[in-house]
Amino acid sequence: MTKKPTATIAINILIISTYVEEIVKANNILFMPAMTAPSHVKSMLPLAKALRKDGHSISLAQYYSEQKEKLSEDNVEFIYLSTYGESLMDEKFANSVWRAKTVIPWGNVMTGWAAGEVFNTFIVDYECPKPAKLSKEYLQFVEDPVSKGTIILSFGHFADWKAAPVATIQAVSSAFENLQQYRIIWQFNGDLSVVSNTSHVRIETWVPLAAILQHPKTVLFITHTGIKSFLEAVCFATPVVAVPLFGDQPRYSMLASMHGFGIRLDKTTLTKEALYNTIIAVAENRKYKERIAKFRGMISDRIIDATSNGKFWINFYLRHPSSANRMRLKGTMLNSFTYSCYDVFTLLCILLFSLRSAIDS
Template identity: 30%
Template sequence: MNSFYERAFGNDSNMPSYDEVKQRLSLLFYNYLSHSEGPVRPTVPQSIEIGGTHIKEKPDPLPVDLAGFLNNATNGAIFFSLGTNVKLKYFDPQLIETIYQVLSRQPLRDIWTWDDQEPKPGNESNIYFQNWLPQDDILAHPNTKLFITHAGKGGVAEAQYHAVPMLALPVFGDQPGNAQLMMASGFGISMDLLTLNKESLEKGIQEVLNNPVYRNNVRKFSDLYRDRPLTARQSVIYWTEYVMRHKGAYHLRSPIVKLGFLARYNLDVYAILLLIFACSMIIFEFLLRFLVNTILLKTQSKVKRE
């Protein structure tokens, strides 16, 4: 963290050191919500959980053509997006063709984030291609039944908030871990993108769409995620203004931040306990030697008298 701090501010003499900055922290925002995401963590009052700040409390209207496409999806729609960092142009053309063939024969409509300038893999009427799509607003639409995602943190959170089950195709970074947590929570399944074939992808899509367990699980999570005294964005505003009103919020911090290294880790206490233990062992050894010697002397004295 000190390295990141120096990279951001360099050797500016007007800036306090990283350790000094840590001492001045009034409040810390977490992109997390423990009572729904878990596990519950022990935190202090200065730690404010604001998971879901990027999710709109009320979705924006969709572009006219996209709104018409989704509104007329009588069987529902599948939203397929691998985010902005995963470029389709680097994929094996056969993999793109596999995905296209499976999506094109679905009875549902498909919305595909297509970021490549090359010709699209086909022009089936049930697939809507666009190089940028309002992901949060699409997931909020009641006709969206499945989200095929790379399992980025933001997209997973949006799908959880809008109660859309997922089929994850993680690529790198935190995505495999996010996909594993999503599966463990019962919100969908994860598949290996590089070994994908028509049969496995078709089977995965049908599993998530037709098994009500996934939608029920993510719907329960959505209820918990939304049920809080303030929305995520309201929490950010309230606590930011709270710090401004009180010229800091140092009273919310744990007193441990003011302690030195020895006191923080109770090394002084451990040293005293170790000293007491050592003294006790010395005294015990002295008493044991005294007792043994006394017994030996009495035994020797008794032998001599005999």
């Protein structure tokens, strides 16, 4: 009996999935991004548009503080929620982002558990972005023939450089000042009077991150390792220098270090020498590029892309709305005594006591 080729089986599965999705009744679907940054909202648009093509009515909530932050997309209804110009971080928290020690969550780093294995939770992977080409102005800068490559520093939407310690800003600026062989793009919204004005460093309040990471001359990404930036580094196979600030960022910085495609630095002890030496170590050692390129190859080698997979599971639930009741974790139906394994511990104690009694007799 001859084996059916795997590729043919995969194609048949995709054809069946496509057919099944077409018979899903139209529904109203609301997207609620956990983070308010425009870039986080944009990352949800591919899935939103894919579901819209299936006939669903899509609404997407977006917080904004300035009119220019508002996003729009054909066939997607945006619900704009104004923060009235107020920051989502108070001054105390903004300062602690830069000054408080980050906690390394070793349990989360070492665990092999995957959230996707929790069957009543549908995990939709982040789709690698398809950025537009860089503008002519950026291209002239990064493609300078005397440059050894491009380094980009971006700490995301919530890192307010105006709240950063002056010593940290000066350490970064001084390290960059000594890297004339590279072209450096720094996303910075702080006080320009405390940074050096050098021709090989371009400072912007916002940068087209994905487009820069995609460019072949980009050799290094200095990042806070938020989950989105971490995945974009992998998507475009760009080695990292990780400077985590808060939240889940220490975890991803440790993962980058453990898997060999970056080096982690402590924001509270950041010095000119430490940053400079780490940049040189990562940018000029091919092993970091090779390791992250292998990771990129693994995440892109899949039977179905992340958007199609997410669309399938959402449509699956809409086709079978009662499925959630049958997919509850067993742990949610256990009493606290059993959930905490006290029943097993009690049984072991009884067995040990019985064994000891038998030996004594």
